[in-house]
Amino acid sequence: MRAIHFFDDEFLEEVWVRRHEEELCRVANDYHRMKLYQENLPKGDIVIATTQMCFLSTRWFEEGFRIFVHDHTGSFEIVLGEGNERTNREIRLGQSLFNLWRGGEFESRWVGE
Secondary structure, eight states, rough: EEEEESSSSSHHHHHHHHHHHOOOEEEOHHHHHHHHHHOOSSOOOOOEEEEEGGGGHHHHHHTTTTEEEEEEEEEEESSSSSOOOOOOOEEEEOOOOOHHHHHTTTOOTTTTO
């Protein structure tokens, strides 16, 4: 499987990585390392874990990745098209997922209830 996991908290990332050590997981906690991974993606299965939310992009779909986001309210997957649990918006290639995330588009509907 090709997957990328974005964490908005370093502690969440550390806990998740410890639980998934058996997977082919690469951790990118800094911008430089994440940029290198993005520019030199290996073929085949790879799981990337990062706190670098600025790399949240539909480009990962084009490379065959599944995109997961982990925040203080839980975890969710972002998929192309409709059917995302955290938004009613249709996700299309070329959209800025980072800007959508930063603007609160994927915040849990149940936060504060």
